[in-house]
Amino acid sequence: MMPAIESIQIGSVVSEGDPEAKDVTTRFWTSAFRKRSIDGPVAVGQLGIDGDHVADHKHHGGIDKSILCYAGQHYQAWQAEYPHLQFGGGGFGENLTLAGISESDACIGDHWKVGNCEFQISQPRQPCWKISRRFQDKTMTKAVAQSGRTGWYLRVLAEGELNIGDEIEVIHRPNPSWSIARANDVLFGREVDRLAVIALMNLQELSSEWKDSLA
8 A cells, every 4th residue: 555645734833831931842833743633635835834834944944844744553552652742733833744654764865746745855853852842852852863753754746736645656766775764863863874964964965964964
């Protein structure tokens, strides 16, 4: 069975929290991290899904990070590891929760056809403090990085519409040895090899942000 879209999410910019708090779990933040599920069809433009917003344009959004994907299969593992929390599609701020694919199956530069849209995988998602803020648990951001269950970003190559259930067809895979999982291992030091770092940095399809992080 081909990988497919399990759910679609968009978010609005909201502010919440205590401006005086220093605790990451309660600090004041302005973010569109909290997503709500929507039914298709949804319009997709060069900068992402229509109706989805970004608060921090310095670190989020843009051509290389138009759409965030997350593997739906991870939610069962998170629920087992954090039984006191509630998990579900969009919980990690993703626009597309996907069935039948994970970081081990998706590679940097993969060219996808989904519905009448086309996408390219640009980089893994680099976990930040907002994950811990979202779940109000200080350990979450580190756990995402250590587990490799990070998600990944897409560039939009061809605009169109998406629906829940749309299948993902990989029409070109220029870097089969560079899965999202392996790229994460290099960035977070689980694969310690200078030549691997150089090879990853030289991937044409890798986002400039990730190249800077590796440098």
